[in-house]
Amino acid sequence: MNPIDLPFDADEMLAGLKPWIECESPTHDAAAVDRMMDLAAYDLAAHATVERIPGRMGFGGCVRARFPHPDMGKKPGILIAGHMDTVHPIGTLDVLPFKREGDICYGPGIMDMKGGNYASVEALRQLIRAGLQTPLPVTVLFTPDEEVGTPSTRSLIEAEAARNKYVLVPEPAHEDGGVTIGRYAIARFNLRTIGQPSHAGARLKDGKSAIAAMARKIIEIEDMTGPDCTFSVGVIHAGQWVNCVSSVCHAEALTMAKKQEDLDEGVARMMALQGVANGVEFEVTRGVTRPVWQPDQSGTMQMFDVAKQIAKEIGFELNGASQGGGSDGNFTGNMGIPTLDSLGVRGDGLHTLNEHIKVSSLVERAQLIAGLLMRLD
Structure with a gap:
């Protein structure tokens, strides 16, 4: 039996996916993520031996x-x-509820990446129900911290990947339904300015504002962006009282490059910004890094050729390209393990309050994943 002919049903899949979407699971809420893992474990338990691996680092x-x-x-x-973690805080469902409108369905994390995860589980479920045996053994690993760079589970992912011949990553599909065959390198940084407090009304001139210094540094950092390496600041925390000149400001920055050498140069430029100016100290410390995954590995390209043939049988042309927006595929691809990424659902608005998927793509992607599971050997 051809795996693409399995009885996948978009309505049934969406009904199964709904509890996953309505179980909000922001990265920094460990209890919420664990509730989501409970749902996934339950859905997997009927067909697999399931382990719960305790979290660490909070x-x-x-x-x-x-x-x-x-x-x-x-x-x-x-x-x-x-x-299974998302960028959406608890309460996002109030403004982005699970809602279907024709072939579009909305919800926090539905595109990135619970929809693709669910399609993977459904692919395995249908293969088992049909009595089909995959040529190779299959392991599913769902992790809790990808949205912040995978600080607590990178070693686990790499150890698991090393035991396997292939890695499939159901991150969101490209806009045209294509898959990822390489990813750019990403480095994160923790920034801190240390100023001098004073009363903002009575003794403003006695203070040295950490916020003002950080604001100037943000402009300097983002102005370093060029064609080979980008720089952005996405998080900033400072101040408790408006009548006090801020003494400390924290921020987080990210740099991305297509080549490892360009990232290494970008990291050096960021670290060189440290120092003291106008009585305010600026500190930069390295955060997590995702290495370049080059799209030139023969094993990955052979997998891609198999995927293209399956897509043709389903009825669409599958393209492949490198892209930014790191994933855990950076790690496995960089290890030299054949990896196909962006096998998940089609949609738009990920990481926004307009996040949605094309419902019909649930079936398309489940067929694609099932086909790969049956043809990779």
Whole structure:
């Protein structure tokens, strides 16, 4: 039986996905992420041996599911790697509720990346129901911290990937439905300015504003953006009282480059900004880094050729390209393990209050994943 002919049903899949979307799971709320992992574990338990791996570093835990196979533990298989954390805080459902309008369905995390994760689970479920045995053993690993750079689970992902021959990552599809065959490098930085407090009304001139200094640094940092390396500041925290000149300001910055050498140069430029000016100290410390995953690995391209043939049978042309917006595929691809990323659903508005998917793509992507699971050997 051709896997694309399995009885995938978009309405049934959306009904199964709804509880996942309505279980909000922002990265920094470990209890919320664990509630989401409970739902995923329950949906996987009927067909796989499920483990709950405790969280660390203040993050939620993981779910690892191994599906029955005569070669499980005996030879490398296929790893499906996805994250269950989202960027949306608790309460986002009040303004972005799960809502379907024709072929569009809205909800926090529905595109990035619960929709793709659910399509992967459904692909495995339908294969098992049909009595089809994948050529290779399959493991699913859902993690809790990708949206902040995977600080607590990178080593686990890499260890699991090393046991496998292929890695599939159901992150959101490209706009044209294409997949990712390489990703740019990303580095994060923690920034701090240290000023001098004073009363903002009575002794303003005695103070040295950490906020003002940080504002100037933000402009300087973002002005370093060029064609080979980008710089942006996305988080800033400072101040408690408006009548007090701020003494400390914290911020977070991100730099991205297509080549590792360009990222390394960008990191050096960021670190060189440290120092004292006008009585305010500026500190830069390295955060997590995602290495370049070059789109030139033969194993990945062979996987891509298989995926293109499956897509043709489904009825669409599958393109592949490198892109930014790092994922855990950076790690596995950089390790030299054949990796296909962006196998998840089509949609738009990820990380916004307009996040949505095309409902019909749930079936398309489940067919694509099922096809890969049956043809990779």
